[in-house]
Amino acid sequence: xxxCVVPPELGEDAYRRLVEHYRDNPNVKVIMxxxxxxxxxxxSAGGARQTRDRRRRRxxxxxxx
Numbered sequence: 380x381x382x383c384v385v386p387p388e389l390g391e392d393a394y395r396r397l398v399e400h401y402r403d404n405p406n407v408k409v410i411m412x413x414x415x416x417x418x419x420x421x422x423s424a425g426g427a428r429q430t431r432d433r434r435r436r437r438x439x440x441x442x443x444x
Contacts, residue, residue: 380407382408382409383401384412
């Protein structure tokens with residue numbers, strides 16, 4: 380499936396023209412982007428994101444043979 384995302388700046392007219400253009404192609408879906416802002420700007424869940432090292436720790440000692 381191919382998604383053709385139309386930004387709001389291009390308007391409904393561009394959306395309708397693209398829908399008409401791709402109407403015979405079942406592999407293309409035209410959608411209008413209706414987001415109003417960035418989703419990651421709200422940091423109410425505890426401040427900035429934290430990354431952590433999820434690798435397994437090695438056992439202590441030397442493994443030289």
